[in-house]
Structures are given as structure tokens and as C-alpha cells.
Amino acid sequence: MIQISRSNTNIKGDLQITGSKSESNRLLLLNQLFNHVLKLENISNSEDSQLMQKALSNPTDTIDIHHAGTAMRFLTAYYSIQEGRIITLTGSDRMRQRPIGVLVDALRNLGADISYIENEGYPPLKIVGKKISNSVITIPANVSSQYITALMLIGTQLENGLTITLEGKIISIPYIQMSIQLLSRIGVNAEMISQEIKVPYTPKIEKKTLQVESDWSSASYYYSLVALSPASQISISTYYKDSLQGDSALENIYKDNFGVTSFFENGKLTLKNNPEFIHKDTITLDLNYTPDIAQTIAATCVGLGLKCHLTGLETLKIKETDRLQALQNELTKFGAIVVITNDSLTIKGYNIFEETPVLATYNDHRMAMCMAPLAVKFPIQIENEMVVEKSYPTFWQNWQQLGFDIKHL
Known part of the structure; x- marks a missing residue:
């Protein structure tokens, strides 16, 4: 298990992400x-x-x-x-x-x-x-x-x-x-x-x-981090605006719903937070074409205290784990009131929580990585953190480069 935290939200960094x-x-x-x-x-x-x-x-x-x-x-x-x-x-x-x-x-x-x-x-x-x-x-x-x-x-x-x-x-x-x-x-x-x-x-x-273009699913965690960090700016390589990857929909999803702007130059993608962006009370998205970023989006909503209704998620039940059930279990630890169906996830509101959340990963790499950005808000603990090796082996090293304090417990 690790504990991950950060002392300030002014995050700057330039990272190379592995291929898709x-x-x-x-x-x-x-x-x-x-x-x-x-x-x-x-x-x-x-x-x-x-x-x-x-x-x-x-x-x-x-x-x-x-x-x-x-x-x-x-x-x-x-x-x-x-x-x-x-x-x-x-x-x-x-x-x-x-x-x-x-x-x-x-x-x-x-x-x-x-x-x-x-x-x-x-x-x-x-x-x-x-x-x-x-x-x-x-x-x-x-x-x-x-x-x-x-x-x-x-x-x-x-x-x-x-x-x-x-x-x-x-x-x-x-x-x-x-x-x-x-x-x-x-x-x-x-x-x-x-x-x-x-x-x-x-x-x-x-x-x-x-x-091979770098992995847009992996980029989602930096979109989430920038959305949760008003003064942040992160550059990641190698990415292009005309990507073959469906998860490049992140560019518009995070611009329209979370105020994160994307800039492309010579294979480098720079993410900036728009501090004047006004969030909607409820984020409503059909993720039928991009189910792999649903976990990241749900966690981003929790970090910002937003409600959401995410649909098109029927394939999440047969992934590395039943991701809908796993999200309900873990987001509830942040006080979120989460309702799931066979193909949707809804966050209806929040209760107060006080303890440092101890998050399970269910042998699912995305359950570990989608929760990591929440550490910019409050310390979190993540079990079996090495599941990230399935898709992104250098994930925790990259987060240390961004100034996060990671302690093995």
C-alpha cells in the first residue's frame, strides 16, 4: 500500500508517456x-x-x-x-x-x-x-x-x-x-x-x-489532475490532434465540462486549467464510444464535488473487474452517493467524510490510476499500487516527477 499526497496545487511538468x-x-x-x-x-x-x-x-x-x-x-x-x-x-x-x-x-x-x-x-x-x-x-x-x-x-x-x-x-x-x-x-x-x-x-x-502514438487513456489522468489543480500546467508527449484513438475525445470532454484546454505542438500536448471556467452542477455524458475514461471522469467529478450521470458503460462489468461496482465501492469512501445500473453510473450528491480513504484496486490498473489525481485535494492510500504495470509501468515515477509525495506503508 502507498500513501500519496501533495503540499500545493501549483503543478508543472513535462512527461513522456508510453505508446498506446x-x-x-x-x-x-x-x-x-x-x-x-x-x-x-x-x-x-x-x-x-x-x-x-x-x-x-x-x-x-x-x-x-x-x-x-x-x-x-x-x-x-x-x-x-x-x-x-x-x-x-x-x-x-x-x-x-x-x-x-x-x-x-x-x-x-x-x-x-x-x-x-x-x-x-x-x-x-x-x-x-x-x-x-x-x-x-x-x-x-x-x-x-x-x-x-x-x-x-x-x-x-x-x-x-x-x-x-x-x-x-x-x-x-x-x-x-x-x-x-x-x-x-x-x-x-x-x-x-x-x-x-x-x-x-x-x-x-x-x-x-x-x-505508435502515446496512450490517450493514460493521458486522462493528467486531464483529471489539471481539472483539480487551478494553477497547473502539464505537458505530455507524444500526442497529435488527429489521433486514431477514441479516447482523444478527452480533449473536448474536459474542455466543455471541466475547463481544461489542450494545446498541440510538434507532438507535445500541453494541458492548462481555465481558472474562470464555471462548472455545471451535473455532468451528463454518454461514454458508449469511450468507456475506458469513465472511471477518470467519475473521479474528477468527486474531486470537484460535482454530480454526474454517465451512460454507455455496459462493457465495464466484464473488464479486469466489474468497474461499475468497484467505482461505487471506492467513490463512496469520499462521501459520494453513487447509484449504478447495468450500463450507467450516477453521483447524486455527497455526504461528509473525514478519514483518509483507503482505496482497493481490484487487480485493475485503471482503478489505481483514476484515483491518484484526488491526492491533490487530500491524502489518499492505495492498495496493490503495482497493478499500474498492466498499462503504464512508470505511472508512479511520473507522479513523483510532478512533486507528489509517495510513501510505502
Whole structure:
């Protein structure tokens, strides 16, 4: 456990943030599929991306991806087309509780040979790699975008290409669009028209160097910190205004709701607080396209004493933990009156609290990081703080650079 605090709110700093985990893991798999013709720069140093690289180079027949959900989804699809390999794909206790049935059903419908070793619909999986010739699949649109992306990435290797029809309301569209744009950058002409995604068979691509943009989800914690710190100014690299990442919606969300202004120059993003900004009493946002920043936004509201109503959060229940329940549990420790449903979180008001909050992290990196900005208001204690290694291993070092006092208890 650590205690984190800060003696003043005049925060200045210039930080380099690791590459996007979402972009990195897509490009790592594509590089593997295309025989390593891509030179990738600023790859994420997250535990998830390290596990992805380790798994792709693992010659054994058992692959353990621990807590890495993206790796579980992407590798399930990848190993299903590796002819001649028989793989057991497993993970942590939590990973074995995270559903994967929708993806397995889709791959089976294409012709993949995948079976469940323990519980139906959940890892671990036995995957017998084989040639897949089917080219048309229908999948529910309201599932994790990682399922859809996993299919898109291997679609490049199917001899008849792949057409994916999405049924129902699509969630996390920006992540699907990221996948399409990354495919385009390497020379694959994938497209999405209405509810249909088409990925052409692409036997080879040209050699190319690609720089991974830094992670916008990680940037969210600095947006929150600046929102809570009237005199602060923080610069982070490497970020661009025309980002592929859906979480770049932070720029407008924090400008319109919290008075944080973003300035871009030569890959550097500078965040400043507008001291004259007038906050609304209640923040109302549909985060269907950006669920990964919901925890940060909710914590920002608590730090400012604002009410909020956040919707579009149905995927949060199947993440590293049930994030809606975890947020209710932990934000209540700050006096917040929190109501959750299957897809929403509402802060209706506040009670007085006096004790230093001791915050649980639920083996969820974002639960640790989204709470950290609150330390600019009052000391907080965070259990199992090293969960940040999943996506942002240098998180606490960066906060010390910004002048926060971090003590191990």
C-alpha cells in the first residue's frame, strides 16, 4: 500500500508517456502475421504489450497471458489459423472469469477448431490451428470491439478475405475505426460501411516504419489532475490532434465540462486549467464510444464535488473487474452517493467524510490510476499500487516527477 499526497496545487511538468497499448497490440499481431516487415517505434511498455510480444514468440504449446484481455482475444483468433499448432491458451483467475464465447462462436462458424478446457464460454481454450476458407460471419454489435478487431486482423490472412456483419447497436466504434485505419496504414484496404466490415485477403505488405502514438487513456489522468489543480500546467508527449484513438475525445470532454484546454505542438500536448471556467452542477455524458475514461471522469467529478450521470458503460462489468461496482465501492469512501445500473453510473450528491480513504484496486490498473489525481485535494492510500504495470509501468515515477509525495506503508 502507498500513501500519496501533495503540499500545493501549483503543478508543472513535462512527461513522456508510453505508446498506446491498443495501437501497439494491434500492430504487434499484424507484424507477426506479415513476417515482421514492420519496424515499430514507441511500442507500449505496458505489461499487456510485453505479454503479447512474449506470447507471439513462445514456441511451446501452453500460452499464459495472465491478466491481458486484449492478448487473450487477439491470440484466440491468431492461433486458430496457425496450421499444425495445438495451443492451450490460458490466463489468470480473473481471465478465466471473463467471457469469450462470442468470439469463439464466430471463429467456429468460420471453421476454427476451438474447445473449452474448463467452463463453457470461458478460458482456458484448446486451439487446433487450421486453414480457414469460410469468409462471411455475423456477430453481435454490442460486444467488445476486441472481438471484432481480432477477426479483422486475421481476415487479412484468409484466402477469401473476411466480411463481418454487425447485428444491433455498435459500441466502441472508435476502436473498430482505429483497427481499420491501422490496416490502411500498412497497406490493407479494409472498409466499414454501415453495419458491414470488409477485410481483403492480403498476402504481403511493404516494409514500413510506424510510430505508435502515446496512450490517450493514460493521458486522462493528467486531464483529471489539471481539472483539480487551478494553477497547473502539464505537458505530455507524444500526442497529435488527429489521433486514431477514441479516447482523444478527452480533449473536448474536459474542455466543455471541466475547463481544461489542450494545446498541440510538434507532438507535445500541453494541458492548462481555465481558472474562470464555471462548472455545471451535473455532468451528463454518454461514454458508449469511450468507456475506458469513465472511471477518470467519475473521479474528477468527486474531486470537484460535482454530480454526474454517465451512460454507455455496459462493457465495464466484464473488464479486469466489474468497474461499475468497484467505482461505487471506492467513490463512496469520499462521501459520494453513487447509484449504478447495468450500463450507467450516477453521483447524486455527497455526504461528509473525514478519514483518509483507503482505496482497493481490484487487480485493475485503471482503478489505481483514476484515483491518484484526488491526492491533490487530500491524502489518499492505495492498495496493490503495482497493478499500474498492466498499462503504464512508470505511472508512479511520473507522479513523483510532478512533486507528489509517495510513501510505502
